[in-house]
Amino acid sequence: MGSIFSGYKVIFLYGIALAAIMLLLRWLEFRFIIMDHSFEVYIGAIALIFTSLGIWFALKLTKPKTRTIIVEKEVYITPPVDGFVPDDSTLQRIGISKREWEVLELMAKGLSNQEIATQLYLSLNTIKTHSSNLFEKLDVKRRTQAIEKAKRLGILA
Numbered sequence: 001m002g003s004i005f006s007g008y009k010v011i012f013l014y015g016i017a018l019a020a021i022m023l024l025l026r027w028l029e030f031r032f033i034i035m036d037h038s039f040e041v042y043i044g045a046i047a048l049i050f051t052s053l054g055i056w057f058a059l060k061l062t063k064p065k066t067r068t069i070i071v072e073k074e075v076y077i078t079p080p081v082d083g084f085v086p087d088d089s090t091l092q093r094i095g096i097s098k099r100e101w102e103v104l105e106l107m108a109k110g111l112s113n114q115e116i117a118t119q120l121y122l123s124l125n126t127i128k129t130h131s132s133n134l135f136e137k138l139d140v141k142r143r144t145q146a147i148e149k150a151k152r153l154g155i156l157a
Helices: 002-036 038-062 088-094 098-108 113-120 124-138 143-153
Strands: none
Touching: 002 038, 098 113, 098 124, 098 143, 113 124, 124 143
16 A cells, blocks of 8 residues: 555645645735725625615515504394385485386395396496486495495385
């Protein structure tokens, strides 16, 4: 085993010497860069720190603040009645016509304006006019509000 390495001893020594010289040169080069350009290295480190802080702070500020709000609302439930007859005195007091009541009843069944127009053999514009009149008379803005208020007043089942 000693005879194998004895021929290559000089090559190993040269290799180790070259590696040591290479490490020394790299160390000197690194030292030269750090010493000559220390100001730039410090400025770069400070810029990196402030950039990181800026990104973190921006994420904190722009993160949406979510909050859950629970709204309790009284719901009026009336049992379904077969052959329901609306309260005529309430209809007259509010000023809802028979045709407007039919439109309201079909709205409560979940039909669209086009479906209501088809079922009542009226134009779509006429249904829209009846709907807006209903909203105005019931003092509401949406179909669901109109249906809920009509049920409360006893003009829908």
